[in-house]
Amino acid sequence: MGCALGGAHHETLDAALAALLPFAGPAQAGVIGRRERLDAPTAALLNGMSAHVLDFDDTHLRTLLHPSVPVASSLLALAEYRAQSGATLSGADFLHAFIVGVDVECRIANAIYPTHIEQWYITGTAGVFGAAAAVGRVLGLDAAGIVRAFGIAGTQAAGLREMAGTMCKSFVHGRAAQNGMLSAFMAQSGFTSSERVIEAPRGFARVLVGDCDLGVILEGLGERWELALNTYKPHACGVVAHPVIDGCLEARNKHGVAPAEIAAVTLRVHPLALKLTGIRAPRGGLESKWSLYHSAAVAFCDGVAGEEQYTDSRVFNPQVEAVRERVVAEADAGLRDDEAHVAVTLTDGRRIDIHIGHALGSVANPMSDGDLERKFIGLAGDTLPAGRVEQLIEQCWKIGTLTDVAQLARLAVP
Amino acid sequence: MGCALGGAHHETLDAALAALLPFAGPAQAGVIGRRERLDAPTAALLNGMSAHVLDFDDTHLRTLLHPSVPVASSLLALAEYRAQSGATLSGADFLHAFIVGVDVECRIANAIYPTHIEQWYITGTAGVFGAAAAVGRVLGLDAAGIVRAFGIAGTQAAGLREMAGTMCKSFVHGRAAQNGMLSAFMAQSGFTSSERVIEAPRGFARVLVGDCDLGVILEGLGERWELALNTYKPHACGVVAHPVIDGCLEARNKHGVAPAEIAAVTLRVHPLALKLTGIRAPRGGLESKWSLYHSAAVAFCDGVAGEEQYTDSRVFNPQVEAVRERVVAEADAGLRDDEAHVAVTLTDGRRIDIHIGHALGSVANPMSDGDLERKFIGLAGDTLPAGRVEQLIEQCWKIGTLTDVAQLARLAVP
Numbered sequence: 001m002g003c004a005l006g007g008a009h010h011e012t013l014d015a016a017l018a019a020l021l022p023f024a025g026p027a028q029a030g031v032i033g034r035r036e037r038l039d040a041p042t043a044a045l046l047n048g049m050s051a052h053v054l055d056f057d058d059t060h061l062r063t064l065l066h067p068s069v070p071v072a073s074s075l076l077a078l079a080e081y082r083a084q085s086g087a088t089l090s091g092a093d094f095l096h097a098f099i100v101g102v103d104v105e106c107r108i109a110n111a112i113y114p115t116h117i118e119q120w121y122i123t124g125t126a127g128v129f130g131a132a133a134a135v136g137r138v139l140g141l142d143a144a145g146i147v148r149a150f151g152i153a154g155t156q157a158a159g160l161r162e163m164a165g166t167m168c169k170s171f172v173h174g175r176a177a178q179n180g181m182l183s184a185f186m187a188q189s190g191f192t193s194s195e196r197v198i199e200a201p202r203g204f205a206r207v208l209v210g211d212c213d214l215g216v217i218l219e220g221l222g223e224r225w226e227l228a229l230n231t232y233k234p235h236a237c238g239v240v241a242h243p244v245i246d247g248c249l250e251a252r253n254k255h256g257v258a259p260a261e262i263a264a265v266t267l268r269v270h271p272l273a274l275k276l277t278g279i280r281a282p283r284g285g286l287e288s289k290w291s292l293y294h295s296a297a298v299a300f301c302d303g304v305a306g307e308e309q310y311t312d313s314r315v316f317n318p319q320v321e322a323v324r325e326r327v328v329a330e331a332d333a334g335l336r337d338d339e340a341h342v343a344v345t346l347t348d349g350r351r352i353d354i355h356i357g358h359a360l361g362s363v364a365n366p367m368s369d370g371d372l373e374r375k376f377i378g379l380a381g382d383t384l385p386a387g388r389v390e391q392l393i394e395q396c397w398k399i400g401t402l403t404d405v406a407q408l409a410r411l412a413v414p
Numbered sequence: 415m416g417c418a419l420g421g422a423h424h425e426t427l428d429a430a431l432a433a434l435l436p437f438a439g440p441a442q443a444g445v446i447g448r449r450e451r452l453d454a455p456t457a458a459l460l461n462g463m464s465a466h467v468l469d470f471d472d473t474h475l476r477t478l479l480h481p482s483v484p485v486a487s488s489l490l491a492l493a494e495y496r497a498q499s500g501a502t503l504s505g506a507d508f509l510h511a512f513i514v515g516v517d518v519e520c521r522i523a524n525a526i527y528p529t530h531i532e533q534w535y536i537t538g539t540a541g542v543f544g545a546a547a548a549v550g551r552v553l554g555l556d557a558a559g560i561v562r563a564f565g566i567a568g569t570q571a572a573g574l575r576e577m578a579g580t581m582c583k584s585f586v587h588g589r590a591a592q593n594g595m596l597s598a599f600m601a602q603s604g605f606t607s608s609e610r611v612i613e614a615p616r617g618f619a620r621v622l623v624g625d626c627d628l629g630v631i632l633e634g635l636g637e638r639w640e641l642a643l644n645t646y647k648p649h650a651c652g653v654v655a656h657p658v659i660d661g662c663l664e665a666r667n668k669h670g671v672a673p674a675e676i677a678a679v680t681l682r683v684h685p686l687a688l689k690l691t692g693i694r695a696p697r698g699g700l701e702s703k704w705s706l707y708h709s710a711a712v713a714f715c716d717g718v719a720g721e722e723q724y725t726d727s728r729v730f731n732p733q734v735e736a737v738r739e740r741v742v743a744e745a746d747a748g749l750r751d752d753e754a755h756v757a758v759t760l761t762d763g764r765r766i767d768i769h770i771g772h773a774l775g776s777v778a779n780p781m782s783d784g785d786l787e788r789k790f791i792g793l794a795g796d797t798l799p800a801g802r803v804e805q806l807i808e809q810c811w812k813i814g815t816l817t818d819v820a821q822l823a824r825l826a827v828p
Contacts, residue, residue: 011604018603019596023453025437039437119621155582156589158572160608162616168569168607175570182433189432190425193582194574202576207533 001032001396003057004073005412006307006379007050008033012167016049029080032412033383040081041178044131048073048174052123053167054307055289056236056379060102060229061338061363063109063122064239064276066173067230070127071101071134073177076409078135083406089138091402097137099227105130106226108198111216112209114272117161124159124172125208131180132187139188151193152183154204165279165287232372234361235305237289240273240337243359244292244329247342248299250354259301259323261346267292268341271331278329285311296342297324306378338362384414415446415810417471418487419826420721420793421464422447426581430463443494446826447797454495455488455592458545462487462588466537467581468721469703470650470793474516474643475752475777477523477536478653478690480587481644484541485515485548487591490823492549497820503552505816511551513641519544520640522612525630526623528686531575538573538586539622545594546601553602565607566597568618579693579701646786648775649719651703654687654751657773658706658743661756662713664768673715673737675760681706682755685745692743699725710756711738720792752776798828 007013008031017036025039031046038046048069051057057066075097079089109116109126116122132153136146156179159172187193198204199214235245244267251257273292282288288295288310297320298309314320335341338359344352358364367375373393380389392411395402402408421427422445431450439453445460452460462483465471471480489511493503523530523540530536546567550560570593573586601607612618613628649659658681665671687706696702702709702724711734712723728734746755752773758766772778781789787807794803806825809816816822 015603015605016600019600019605023439023442023455023596023599025439025453028437039439041437119616151577151580152582152585155574155577155586156572158570160569160611160616160618160621162608162611162614162618162621163565163569164608166565166606166608168566168605171566171605172569182437185437186430186433189429191429191433191582191585192580194576194578194580197574197576200576202533202574204574204576207574207576 001392001408001412002376002379003054004032004047004051005383006056007053007170008383010050010053012053012170013046013050015167016046016171028084029077030409030413032409033414035413040077041181043080044074044077044181045174045178047076048177049170052173053170054236055238055310056233056307058230058232059239060106060109060226061231061239062229063106063113064117065106065109065126066123067102067106067130067227069123069173070105070131070176070180071098073174074131074135074181075101075138076405078138078181079405080409083404088404088406091399091405093138094405095400097134099225100137101130101134102227102230103225104133106229107217107221110226111212111214112205115212116209118275119161120208121159121161121163121169121172124176125157127173127176128153128157128180128183131177132183135181135184136187139184141184141187145187147195148191148193149184149187151195151197152186152191153180154197155193156183157204157208164290165282165284167286169286229363231361231363232367232375234367234371234375235295236307236310237295237305238277239361240270241277241292241295242361243338243340243356244269244273244342245295245299245305246356246359247340247354248296249303250356251342251344251352252300252303255352257300257344257346257352259319261348262300262323262326262344263347264345265296265323265327266343267296267327267329268332268335269329270335270337270339271333272337273340274329274331282315285315288315292329293324293327294320296327338364384412415806415822415826416790416793417468418446418461418465419797420470421467422797424464424467426467426584427460427464429581430460430585442498443491444823444827446823447828449827454491455595457494458488458491458595459588459592461490462591463584466587467584468650469652469724470647470721472644472646473653474520474523474640475645475653476643477520477527478531479520479523479540480537481516481520481544481641483537483587484519484545484590484594485512487588488545488549488595489515489552490819492552492595493819494823497818502818502820505813505819507552508819509814511548513639514551515544515548516641516644517639518547520643521631521635524640525626525628526619529626530623532689533575534622535573535575535577535583535586538590539571541587541590542567542571542594542597545591546597549595549598550601553598555598555601559601561609562605562607563598563601565609565611566600566605567594568611569607570597571618571622578704579696579698581700583700643777645775645777646781646789648781648785648789649709650721650724651709651719652691653775654684655691655706655709656775657752657754657770658683658687658756659709659713659719660770660773661754661768662710663717664770665756665758665766666714666717669766671714671758671760671766673733675762676714676737676740676758677761678759679710679737679741680757681710681741681743682746682749683743684749684751684753685747686751687754688743688745696729699729702729706743707738707741708734710741752778798826
């Protein structure tokens with residue numbers, strides 16, 4: 001909700017709305033943080049896009065899937081759609097469907113990670129199953145109906161990692177919400193699909209991944225829940241860059257390192273951090289979220305790595321550029337993916353070595369409730385008045401007791 | 415147009431419409447052969463689905479892509495949408511965009527065939543580029559805009575071959591029309607994407623195909639046109655089964671073979687025919703289109719392989735089942751894909767050998783204009799009155815001279 005409010009007026013949303021509004025259906029659901037109302041699946045798409053466009057949303061660290069975008073975006077649009085006919089979706093039913101949807105998408109993601117994510121956006125491809133499961137649960141589909149919904153969803157699974165740094169990244173994430181939602185409705189209408197979309201020889205897993213151990217999907221089903229492994233980001237960029245940012249912030253705040261006195265910065269990181277956030281010279285705000293080098297530079301220059309730090313103006317700021325050019329990074333397969341070493345050499349020859357064991361926001365070192373509220377306020381503050389932000393935070397904390405989840409969406413309209 | 419009229423009342427369309435109508439946008443475009451009117455992209459989806467659901471539409475034999483579904487469905491919906499604001503799409507402009515769209519999708523298909531089609535529906539994956547190109551052409555996108563449209567389209571490329579025999583097959587074909595169309599509109603609004611969606615290391619070709627020779631895409635660009643290689647099907651099933659059907663029809667019609675006197679049928683076919691239409695015991699009408707064995711059986715029993723022959727009632731007919739069980743098939747890599755040998759052994763011991771050099775409907779042995787008109791009448795006759803069918807045929811033949819292509823869509827409403 002906070003991320004969607006923060007991303008609601010991003011140029012990505014403006015461009016998408018300009019193209020899609022002339023074709024949109026009846027005013028069934030709202031766009032979080034905006035005044036437009038349109039058909040529920042398109043609202044799910046747009047809310048999924050705004051929730052992800054800042055790359056600031058929640059992450060299932062085991063797979064780097066962003067769980068809420070497909071599932072919460074589709075469920076919230078569904079709640080608004082149902083409210084129109086008086087069939088309200090309660091907070092308890094929302095949470096039940098949300099937990100099921102997240103479990104489905106993350107369990108599928110567990111089986112295909114990490115091979116799959118070198119080429120695909122896993123939130124786009126596995127996420128579509130999560131949205132289908134969550135919406136199918138609310139629609140009351142039986143087992144055969146859920147199977148059909150999974151088939152219809154899986155044959156739409158898409159999202160090329162080549163889109164990094166462009167508007168298409170958040171688009172494929174939002175599409176998972178929209179397409180998964182529509183799959184559940186089509187299954188309800190008797191639309192047929194393969195009954196083995198995941199495991200068949202020409203099914204999702206073999207075609208989009210290759211060989212993988214599908215047994216992982218059912219491990220401990222109903223005993224442990226993937227949602228318990230969900231995490232929140234303190235920084236507005238690719239999560240694998242977070243331990244580096246923590247290290248640079250520590251160098252700045254505890255050791256008083258100023259940008260002008262930096263001679264060199266050497267980062268030692270998990271190999272995936274270089275693979276996913278290895279862009280040396282980002283060409284704009286969206287791309288800078290995938291640059292370890294830029295993340296380190298803004299941490300030193302600004303003392304924070306929020307959404308403001310990943311905009312064109314910070315990317316092309318001379319001071320940021322100067323620090324960014326002094327950063328080098330090397331992969332170390334011996335590190336965990338929430339771990340990093342940061343070595344800073346100063347112009348006077350001094351050297352500072354910092355080790356981050358677990359980045360803030362990791363499972364072992366989570367953000368506090370207070371951290372989350374501050375993050376929410378920072379994201380929502382430009383879109384809603386302060387009183388409304390407080391009200392939304394209060395309602396979100398007690399979502400399990402709400403009689404109609406659609407009221408959250410209504411509170412999110414400026 | 416004929417295939418869409420024939421498929422307009424298929425249960426696949428009924429199920430899709432039941433799910434999608436509540437979310438559809440303004441009445442901008444019609445569904446061919448039906449009375450519903452809805453937003454143009456959803457109309458493109460549904461017209462793409464009805465045009466393909468009988469597996470009777472045109473085929474680019476070099477790649478087995480079905481060229482018209484993505485391109486004509488999106489262009490016709492666009493023509494209706496534009497007509498609302500008086501910006502009519504002329505027949506000449508429609509044809510120009512159609513030829514460009516078909517060239518784009520078939521050229522991309524040339525580069526990825528045959529590896530790609532073992533796992534994906536090439537009309538779903540390459541077709542989305544064709545729709546983007548055709549609609550982008552009409553919208554007047556510049557080169558940068560077309561590049562963006564290709565990126566937005568390519569990151570949605572999807573459609574698993576696992577869906578064979580289910581409603582999802584025609585769905586992924588129609589999605590190519592809808593998603594490609596929306597990609598062009600999003601590009602027009604400034605939505606950004608990768609500029610190298612096809613050729614990048616994590617782009618379409620590498621991810622959905624593997625290694626392939628992309629140079630093929632530009633071979634003879636602007637000198638020869640892929641549309642000239644388009645073909646029309648005389649039989650309502652997978653095109654690789656067509657030479658076998660021709661052979662069985664010849665055995666029945668020239669040699670008087672009756673179903674009851676068949677002891678055994680041995681088919682010798684191109685390996686792809688077995689791979690794509692190798693279903694031994696189809697479980698229903700849609701699946702039977704992918705059974706060489708069923709195709710041979712109905713040719714012997716009914717003397718025709720039209721849409722009626724690929725329905726549940728023919729699949730479970732005892733006489734058809736009896737013949738189907740007597741058919742065996744073997745692959746012969748020395749044959750062309752439009753070539754087959756059919757050997758029939760009769761209960762009295764006689765043996766008839768037939769060789770089909772080029773199936774009817776292949777590039778070397780095309781259907782005549784008269785054949786096409788008879789096919790059109792057969793498909794449209796249940797949906798429109800005879801006078802209207804004649805009128806539509808006449809208007810379709812002279813499409814290049816129409817001042818507003820939307821009139822074709824209007825004539826196609828019952």
